[in-house]
Amino acid sequence: xxxxxxxxxxxxxxxxxxxxALMVLAIGFGVAASMTTWSVFRAVSGDPIPWKSSxxxxxxxxxxxxxxxxxxxxxxxxxGYTDAMALxxxxxxxxxxxxxxISPSVVPAEVGKHxxxxxxxxxxxxxxxxxxxxxxxxxxxxxxxxxxxxxxxVISGKLNQKLFGGASSVGKTVNIExxxxxxxxxxxxxxxxxxxxxxxxxGGFSTTGDDVFLPFLTAIQTSMPNDGNxxxxxVPEESGFVGLQHSECVWIAYMAELDGAAAATAYRNYLNDYxxxxxxxxxxxxxxxxxxxxLPQWLDNQHVVPSDTKVSLLVALxxxxxxxxxxxxxxxxxxxxxxxxxGVRRALGAQRAAIYAQFLTEAGIVGLAGGVLxxxxxxxxVASVGWVLPRDIAALARVDVSLLLLTxxxxxxxxxxxxxxxxxxxxxxQPAWQLKSN
Amino acid sequence: xxxxxILAALRHHKAGTxxxxxxxxxxxxxxxxxLFIIRQRLVHLSEPSGVDEASLFVIYNGWADQAAxxxxxxxxxxxxxxxxxxxxxxxxxxxxxxxxxxxGDDVPVMLAPxxxxxxxxxxxxxGDEQLLDTLGVKLVAGRNFRADxxxxxxxxxxxxxxxxxxxxxxxxxxxxRGEALGKPIYMMSNTPSTIIGIVDRLQxxxxxxxxxxxxxxxxxxPMRPVSSQGLYYIVRAKPGQLAAAMREAPKAxxxxxxxxxxxxxxxxxxFAEVRRRIYDSDLGMAILMGLISVVLLAITAAGIVGLTSFWVxxxxxxxGVRRALGATRRDILGYFLTENLLIGLGGVLVGTVLAIGINxxxxxQFEMARLSLAYVMTxxxxxxxxxxxxxxxxxxRASRVSPVEAxxxx
Numbered sequence: 098x099x100x101x102x103x104x105x106x107x108x109x110x111x112x113x114x115x116x117x118a119l120m121v122l123a124i125g126f127g128v129a130a131s132m133t134t135w136s137v138f139r140a141v142s143g144d145p146i147p148w149k150s151s152x153x154x155x156x157x158x159x160x161x162x163x164x165x166x167x168x169x170x171x172x173x174x175x176x177g178y179t180d181a182m183a184l185x186x187x188x189x190x191x192x193x194x195x196x197x198x199i200s201p202s203v204v205p206a207e208v209g210k211h212x213x214x215x216x217x218x219x220x221x222x223x224x225x226x227x228x229x230x231x232x233x234x235x236x237x238x239x240x241x242x243x244x245x246x247x248x249x250x251v252i253s254g255k256l257n258q259k260l261f262g263g264a265s266s267v268g269k270t271v272n273i274e275x276x277x278x279x280x281x282x283x284x285x286x287x288x289x290x291x292x293x294x295x296x297x298x299x300g301g302f303s304t305t306g307d308d309v310f311l312p313f314l315t316a317i318q319t320s321m322p323n324d325g326n327x328x329x330x331x332v333p334e335e336s337g338f339v340g341l342q343h344s345e346c347v348w349i350a351y352m353a354e355l356d357g358a359a360a361a362t363a364y365r366n367y368l369n370d371y372x373x374x375x376x377x378x379x380x381x382x383x384x385x386x387x388x389x390x391x392l393p394q395w396l397d398n399q400h401v402v403p404s405d406t407k408v409s410l411l412v413a414l415x416x417x418x419x420x421x422x423x424x425x426x427x428x429x430x431x432x433x434x435x436x437x438x439x440g441v442r443r444a445l446g447a448q449r450a451a452i453y454a455q456f457l458t459e460a461g462i463v464g465l466a467g468g469v470l471x472x473x474x475x476x477x478x479v480a481s482v483g484w485v486l487p488r489d490i491a492a493l494a495r496v497d498v499s500l501l502l503l504t505x506x507x508x509x510x511x512x513x514x515x516x517x518x519x520x521x522x523x524x525x526x527q528p529a530w531q532l533k534s535n
Numbered sequence: 536x537x538x539x540x541i542l543a544a545l546r547h548h549k550a551g552t553x554x555x556x557x558x559x560x561x562x563x564x565x566x567x568x569x570l571f572i573i574r575q576r577l578v579h580l581s582e583p584s585g586v587d588e589a590s591l592f593v594i595y596n597g598w599a600d601q602a603a604x605x606x607x608x609x610x611x612x613x614x615x616x617x618x619x620x621x622x623x624x625x626x627x628x629x630x631x632x633x634x635x636x637x638x639g640d641d642v643p644v645m646l647a648p649x650x651x652x653x654x655x656x657x658x659x660x661x662g663d664e665q666l667l668d669t670l671g672v673k674l675v676a677g678r679n680f681r682a683d684x685x686x687x688x689x690x691x692x693x694x695x696x697x698x699x700x701x702x703x704x705x706x707x708x709x710x711x712r713g714e715a716l717g718k719p720i721y722m723m724s725n726t727p728s729t730i731i732g733i734v735d736r737l738q739x740x741x742x743x744x745x746x747x748x749x750x751x752x753x754x755x756x757p758m759r760p761v762s763s764q765g766l767y768y769i770v771r772a773k774p775g776q777l778a779a780a781m782r783e784a785p786k787a788x789x790x791x792x793x794x795x796x797x798x799x800x801x802x803x804x805x806f807a808e809v810r811r812r813i814y815d816s817d818l819g820m821a822i823l824m825g826l827i828s829v830v831l832l833a834i835t836a837a838g839i840v841g842l843t844s845f846w847v848x849x850x851x852x853x854x855g856v857r858r859a860l861g862a863t864r865r866d867i868l869g870y871f872l873t874e875n876l877l878i879g880l881g882g883v884l885v886g887t888v889l890a891i892g893i894n895x896x897x898x899x900q901f902e903m904a905r906l907s908l909a910y911v912m913t914x915x916x917x918x919x920x921x922x923x924x925x926x927x928x929x930x931x932r933a934s935r936v937s938p939v940e941a942x943x944x945x
Binding site for chain 1: 550551554555557558561562564565568569572597598599600651652689690691692693694695722723724762763764793794795796798815816819820822823824826827830831834835837838841842845846848849897900901902
């Protein structure tokens with residue numbers, strides 16, 4: 098029966114090629130616009146570490162008090178040196194790391210090559226196992242390397258390619274800011290988007306990844322200044338990087354790994370206890386106002402998904418909606434034009450269900466054709482979305498099997514939904530009236 | 536033209552009528568908001584920066600080795616001398632950042648040392664006495680920095696200078712009655728800084744997001760940035776010699792000292808490129824909204840053509856009867872145009888409510904401005920005209936239906 102409906106549908110569509118083309122174009126454009134913007138939205142709103150994001154937490158300590166809070170009472174979104182060091186010393190989470198963004202120069206060993214600027218982070222050794230960072234060669238460093246301020250470094254695969262031609266450089270040295278560091282690990286391809294471990298400084302997305310990771314305390318000891326945001330509520334009493342460390346300025350990101358709700362509650366209590374201690378010691382003159390958010394909550398709180406991305410998606414979905422209303426109207430016109438034919442079929446014994454099947458098949462074919470056009474347009478759209486959306490964000494949009502399937506599915510399902518009312522009207526055609534008027 | 540028979544006829548095509556009206560309503564709502572976004576972005580990206588953009592370029596210069604502040608200071612002075620000597624260069628200045636360059640410092644300003652809430656949060660550019668001339672900004676009151684007032688700003692150095700130059704917007708924000716010159720301001724410190732000069736217009740480093748309400752609030756500090764983290768060299772080429780200056784300047788710097796880092800791709804940027812980068816997303820958003828609006832309008836127009844054609848086809852017999860009974864071609868044409876106008880009016884009525892509703896919702900969600908009614912009115916007129924234009928073809932075809940059709944069956 099289906100092949101019969103298929104044939105009927107094709108014949109009907111061929112009878113009015115203009116109307117058919119119009120419907121297919123509308124569905125194609127509507128679906129493609131939605132899918133292109135969706136692919137960008139999907140890329141920026143995705144979970145960068147889905148298997149672990151619920152165990153990763155970002156603590157916030159209120160070291161500024163009521164005057165430094167934002168209008169919704171939020172404490173600063175980064176940590177000052179004093180608090181970050183205290184939390185690291187107490188070591189209450191399963192794993193944790195304070196970190197700050199650095200932008201040191203690397204001087205290639207080859208004579209005559211220009212030095213280059215790289216971006217990176219100063220982190221603790223637990224950073225690597227905590228975030229399941231993949232290594233190509235070697236590994237991270239140990240806790241004793243942290244405390245001994247070892248001059249070790251983990252470099253990206255990209256920098257390893259640039260400096261050592263891609264071969265294992267573990268054990269070799271890299272000159273960073275005029276000082277030799279021993280390579281202990283080379284990262285595999287690792288460029289999580291958003292850059293979830295430090296969204297405050299990276300703004301969430303950047304096409305260039307971190308190239309070097311140094312031990313936090315080593316970087317502090319060698320006075321490697323932070324490169325990211327530095328927010329102060331008062332001018333530091335001493336100048337320079339040391340002055341920054343002694344100030345209440347916030348510039349350090351912090352992440353802790355906690356297994357389960359009980360551990361999170363315990364850590365939350367610990368943060369409040371810590372703030373209360375500081376209050377008793379006279380450093381904070383206000384009640385504890387700490388926060389502990391897991392990674393998805395934190396990304397949401399920091400508005401990592403740019404509002405332009407959301408607005409484009411919404412407007413594109415609006416376009417799809419108009420295209421569907423358009424399709425409902427056109428299908429209605431098309432189906433009712435064939436009232437006579439329907440009347441004959443009904444009079445010859447066709448059930449309403451048969452009429453439904455026939456016309457929904459026709460709608461489905463229109464949807465499928467629109468979907469195929471939509472696929473092509475989505476491919477073109479994703480490839481050229483860098484023209485209209487910020488490049489580092491647009492670069493994340495990918496065409497993959499799931500996007501292609503979704504495009505087809507949305508096109509077919511949406512068109513069949515649009516065909517429901519016209520089909521309903523078609524099935525209500527009174528055979529007697531049609532036959533008489535003919 | 537009688538409206539009653541048209542309304543009576545529309546009652547027989549309730550579904551079609553509602554669908555066309557709904558489509559017009561949705562299109563109006565989306566296009567109004569899209570046009571509003573486009574207009575806002577275009578206004579935003581054509582805002583002047585206040586500097587001599589046509590002949591400016593910037594070099595981001597990083598240092599490859601750690602050194603003492605004094606050494607960097609000496610190097611910066613040598614670099615500047617080398618840049619200023621180039622035949623194609625009018626002037627050059629060191630700066631901690633530059634207008635539209637993206638990142639840099641902002642410093643909260645208070646009017647008394649014991650104030651806890653700041654009055655303004657201007658962008659801060661640290662530079663020397665040549666920075667004003669290099670940028671090409673006009674001093675409208677007071678004086679420029681003297682060479683002997685220029686201090687040094689090392690890494691994470693927060694020393695507040697005794698004198699500052701502020702933009703007119705900042706001056707007006709701090710001292711609305713216009714008496715800013717010579718007044719002390721406090722920048723998170725008990726040490727006052729005196730306003731010695733006011734410049735006409737100077738944009739911030741950043742123009743999006745939270746800085747929007749603080750546009751054009753900026754200030755200059757008399758300090759050479761000499762931190763290990765590097766600095767901007769802002770270079771003003773002689774008229775017509777921008778390209779030559781951009782070629783020569785990095786070479787001159789490398790000739791001075793090789794232990795520096797100037798990114799081969801993004802290290803030297805003309806100001807046109809600086810501007811393009813910062814407004815990239817605004818331009819993109821405007822283009823995207825424009826594309827979607829065009830597709831929307833095209834689809835809606837095509838939909839009206841399709842549906843009206845169907846109605847005309849369905850009513851050929853009635854049209855024939857009307858023609859046989861003495862209706863002129865104009866009457867038939869007028870009938871379909873009026874019918875479309877009525878549907879269109881219904882659509883835009885609903886669409887106006889929708890457009891404003893969507894905008895109000897966006898205001899709460901995305902920090903967007905309120906939609907002005909002018910956009911809605913423009914959209915209403917545009918959609919009604921679009922409807923009339925779309926219906927014209929089918930209506931003309933209807934008007935050519937011969938009275939003979941009345942006598943034919945089917």
